Amino acid sequence: MLKATLRSFLAHKGRLLLSALAVVLSVAFVAGSLIFSDTVTRTFDRLFASTSADVTVQPRNDLDSQIPTGATATVPASLAERLAKVDGVAATHVDAAVENATVVDSENESVGPTTGAPTIVTNWEVTERSAVELTSGREPKGGGEALLDADTAKKKHVSIGDTLTVQAQPGSFPVRIVGIATFTTTNPGAALVFLDTPTAQTKLLGSAESATSISVDAAPGVSDAQLKQRITTELGANPYDLQTSEEQAKSAAAQLGGFLDVIKYVMLGFAGIAVLVGVFLIVNTFSMLIAQRTRELGLLRALGADRRQVRRSVLTEALLLGLVGSTVGLAAGIGLALGLIKLMTAFGMNLKSTEMVLGWATPVSSYAVGVGVTFVAAYLPARRAAGVSPMAALADAEVAGVGRPLRIRAVVGAIVGAVGVAALAGCAASSTTSTAASLLGLGVVLTLIATVIAGPLLVRPVIRVLGGAFPALFGSVGRMSQRNALRNPRRTGATAAALMVGLALVGGMSVASASMTKSFDQQIDKTLGADFVIQNSNFVPFSQELTDEVRGTEGIGLVVRLRLATLAVRLPDGERIETAAAAYDPRLDDVAQVTYAQGNSAAALGDGRIGMDAKFAKEHEVRVGSTIPVEFPAGRKTELTVGALTDQGAAEGFGMRGGLFFGFGTVEKYLPNGQDSVLYVNAAPGTSADQLRSNLEKALEPYPQVQVLDQADYKDLIHDQIAVLLYLVYALLGLAIVIAVLGVVNTLALSVVERTREIGLLRAIGLARRQLRRMIRLESVVIAVFGAVLGLALGMVWGVCVQQVLALQGMKAFAVPWATIIAVVVGSAVVGIVAALLPALRASRMNVLAAIAHE
Template identity: 75%
Template sequence: MLKATLRSFLAHKGRLALSALAVILSVAFVAGSLIFSDTVTRTFDRLFASTAADVTVQPEQDLRSTRLSGSVQTLPAALRDRVAKVDGVAAARAEVSVQNAVVVDRHHRSVGPTTGAPTLTMAWYVTHRSPVKLTSGHAPHGAGEVLLDADTAGRRGVRIGDTLTVQAQPGTLRVRVVGIATFTTTNPGAALVFLDPAVAGRELLGSSAKATSISVDAAAGVSDAELKHRIGAAIGSGAYDLKTAGERAKSAAAGLGRFLDVIKYVMLGFAGVALLVGVFLIVNTFTMLIAQRTRELGLLRALGADRRQVRRSVLTEAFLLGLAGSTLGLAAGTGLAFGLVRLLSTFGMNLKATEMVIGWATPVTAYAVGLGVTFVAAYLPARRAAAVSPMAALADAEVAGSGKPLTVRAITGAVIGTAGAAALAGCAAATSTGRAASLLGAGVVLTLIATVVAGPLLVRPVIRVLGGAFPALFGPVGRMSQRNALRNPRRTGATAAALMVGLALVGGMSVASASMSASFDRQIDENLGADFIVQNANFTPFTRQVKDGVARTRGVGLVVAQRLTPVAVRLPDGDRVRTTAAAYGAGLDDVVHITYVQGGSPAALADGRVAVDADFARDHGLRVGSVLPVEFPGGRHTGLTVSALTDQDVAEGFGTEGGLYFGLATLAKYAPDAQDSALYVNAAPGTGPADLRPRLERALEPYPQVQVRDQADYKELVHSQIAVLLYLVYALLGLAIVIAVLGVVNTLALSVVERTREIGLLRAIGLGRRQLRRMIRLESVVIAVFGAVLGLGLGLVWGVCMQRVLALRGLTALAIPWGTIVAVVIGSAVVGVVAALLPALRASRMNVLAAIAHE
């Protein structure tokens, strides 16, 4: 049996190649993601381990404020002297390092990275742990000199002697580049700008008495953990955040892990699609191969092979297919990881491709995925093969199952589909986002399974409609193509299911993204009253000099600044909720249209007052006049009086909850270092927006981090953010289509082999080569369009339910992109034509007499 199995596998290796390709793609994405993440993690572990101080003292980090507010949490620089006196401390340094400064060249272009990595502006210290070393020029002295890292200098064309401008929170500083420092470790992609330690605190933090951290080196024989304990006892560990080198490396690795997770999950998403679609392809391949080997299997049974041996023979073929596919997929995954590493290098993250990490878990996972998917997909065909009776050796029969009633499928599909429909209905009726999302996930999975199970039941009614015009348009050839698609509903359903999965995904996400865009457009039209918004591209804060530049511009009337800050509020019901609050200047109602349930903007912006979303207030027992305990970054506490209730969250999109906003005067008391995140600008009377815009753009040329946008630009920005998600979905769709095309090609190719005698007879009675090719193309088209109709129909239902979840977050508009849906249906027909090219060509080249004599 083993020898027969090996011969059978080698005899059909060409027909199994397309199925192997599906395994290769899925394994490649899984292995590539693991190798890439392991390589990056190992590289950065080395970086963190080699550069982290033995103990680092930082401000308490309960409310992190840098990203949204732009403020920097600090500690007293004099704390360094107290730490230095602790027994076991060999050296202590007061560090100054910020990420909220912008550095521009004389052409007003940012010298920072364009990849999202930060620009780190810091004090210049040279220790054995420094990630860079001075390679040309000299160290900075005084307020007018800086060092720049070599990668940034080379990327931006900056040389020693060039003049730069540092826009920091305290003010603007013009500096001259006096030296270049080269990385001695992996460059994580950041831009590094170094100032003289004597002036760094004053220029970056506003005071030489402030520092961002204290770095401590342990004396010989003192462990990091012991030194941390001693320092905590000396300065009070509750007031500061103390971390050993290992803890800091672990914390940094956790942050890196969140970045890597994005890449990993994207690649695993591709792998999942490849696996899911590949299962249908492998099932179809083995089912048809077994059907064509009915006589061979029957002869084996007649010669004494039992059912277990036949089943084991088919599963062995699946094992060989999975083994070959997994091996090639692992190699392809290594190449994919290499390409990702090289891609990061082009963005400034200089990883060494020669140090790629392939841990033991990677090949184990790769072979588990490849072998697992082929075993799962081949199990049912193997069972059917084992059911072949010895009498089949004497008859021209197919494997049992192709003509069996679909009663079991109908009942199973109906039960699962009913449960899925109930879950989706519950999602549409839910009133909480969490419950709606959970029901949506369950409904999507159940309805997808139900459609796959019941797909063959839909073949005859749907394809009769889709191919109804074929007889009139193409005559007997059209009628035969339609009947061929109807001949085996199970096979047609499985082939179409591969395409259906991808199109259901793209249909649902297209509806969701179109609804999000329409909802944001409606919100912008209804809520935004300003002529222009000055804002950073990634919504991060900017220095206050920007507001000064805007205010000095001729023709500017009202300027209202928005600042964001993380806060923690203690609610009457005892909950402590961390959220983001917004602060505004006077004139808010002239630039943002807010609907008030009680109170109004003047009351909310008064010192010591706060506005709250009405739903949030109702849920937590707040009303106008309630005192809301609020904690700001740095441990500052106060009680703010609720003076207005609104029906919307004015800072929605920044992780807010409760719609809290108050005046700039209140924020200045408790978070004085917060920076502007947006400026709402109205033109002065007598000045039109068209005249004001070019003036604003000229005034803001020295500040490349911000852009001037009107309502149309703001909508375009939102659309571009949503499009990123949609592009990912389209990429997944592309992969699904590639594998689905392989599935259709495989099915048609095997079907041509199965119908060799039939094709020979048709040719003998007058069917031309061109007519034969047309018949196979039409069969392919109707199968592809059938898959598209099922997928898009399912996707539309999912998309509508997704929109109901979004509606609970305020995105109430429902939009269906009919243009995209029509384009996808037309594209599916094209996919069908392309998939049929090779099988049709092969069929048309058959020798007529040989085909008639085919067994």
């Protein structure tokens, strides 16, 4: 049996090739994501471990929120002298580094990275742990000199002697580049500007008495843990956070982990789609191969092979397919990881391909995925193969069971579908976001499974409608193509399911994104009353200097500032919530149309007052007049009285849970030295909007990081951010379509082999080659469109439920992107035509007499 199995596998290797490609794709994405993330993790672990001080003393922050406020937390610089006297301390260094500065060249172009990495302006303090070394020029001396890292200098064409402008929180100042520093280890992609320490303290932090942290080096023979304990004893009860080199490295790696997780989960998402769609392809392939080998299997049974041996033979073929696909996929995954490393290098993160990490988990995961998928997918066809009777050797019949009734599928599909529909209905009726989201996830999974199970039941009614016009348009060729698609509902359903999965995802996310876009548009139309909004595209704060520049612009009538603050609130129901709040100038109502359920802006923006979303307040037993304990960074605590409740409802959609807001007096008292995130601007009487825009753009030329946006521009900005998610979904769709095309090609190719004698007879009685090719193309088109219709219908149901979840966050508008839906259906027809090209060409080239004689 083993010899027969190996010969069978080699005999059908061409037919198994497309199934193997699905395995290769899924394994490649799994292996590539693991190799890339392991490589980046190890690279940065080495960087952080080699550059962190033995002990770092920095400001304590008990809040985990990452919302940028622009405020720089500091410690007293005099702490360095005090710690230098601690037993076991070899040296201390003052650190003065900020990431909220912008650096521009003489053309007012930013020299910072465009990849999202920060621009770091820091003091030049060289130690044996430094990540950079001076490679040309000299060290900076005095307030007008600076160093620049070599990578940024090369990319931005900056040379020694050039002048840059640093826009820091206290104000802007020019520096002349007097040297170039080169990384001795991995460049994380940031742009680095180095100043001498006194200049960094005064120009970046606003005081020569401040530092962002104190680095402490241990004397020989003193461990990091011992040194940390001694410093803790010296400082006693203190507001500082102490971290050893190892703890500092872990903390930095954890922050980097968010970036790595995005890449890893995106790639694993691609792998998941490849696996899911590949399962349908493999099931279809093995089912058709077994149907074509009915006589062969019957002969094996007649010669003495029992059911278990036949089943084992088919599963062994699947195992071989999985091993080959996994091996090729692992190699492709290494290539994919190498490509990602090169891509990151092009974006400024200088990873070395020679340091690629191939851990034991990568090949284990790769083979587990590849072999597991093929083994599971081939199990049902293998069971059918085991059921072939020895009498099948005497007849030209398909495998027993292929034409059996679909009653079991109908029952199982109905039960699973009913539970899935109930979950989606519960999602639509739920009044809490967490419950609705959980029911949505359950409903999506169950309805997808139910549709796959019941798909063959829908083949005949749906394809009769979709192909109803074929006989009238294409005559007998059209009638035969429709009947071919109806001949085996299981096969047609499995082939279409591969395309259905991707299109269901696209349909659902398209409806969700269109609804989000419409909701934000309505919210902007409803609430934004300012002529212009000035902000960064990524919402990063800017300096007071820029705010002053806007206020001094000709034609300005009113400027209302928005500043963000991180905080924690203790609510009456006992829950402690960390979130972000917005602080506004008193004349908020002149630039925004806020709807209040209770109170007004004056009551919310006054000293000691706070406003919040009415729904959030009701959930947590808060009323107007309630006193809420509030904790700001650096341990600053106070109590604020609820002065107003709003009916806006969409605040949480912006990542600000509870829609908390208060006046500028509060934020400046408890979060000093913060920076403005948004300016709402109205024109003065007699100044047109166009004229004010021109004046603002001219005044803000030195500040390339900010944008001047009117209402239409602001909508476009929101649309672009939503589109990023949609582009990812389209990429997943592209992968699903590639594998679905493989599935249609495989099905048609095997179907052509299966119908060789039939095709020969058709050709013998007068069917032209062109008519034969058209028949196969029409069959492919109707199968692809069937999958598209099924997927889009399911996806739109999901989209409606996603919109209900969004409505709980205040995004209540509903929209269906009909243009996208129609384009997808038309595209599916094109996919069907493309997938049929090779099978149709092969069928038309058959020798008529050989085809008629085919067994």
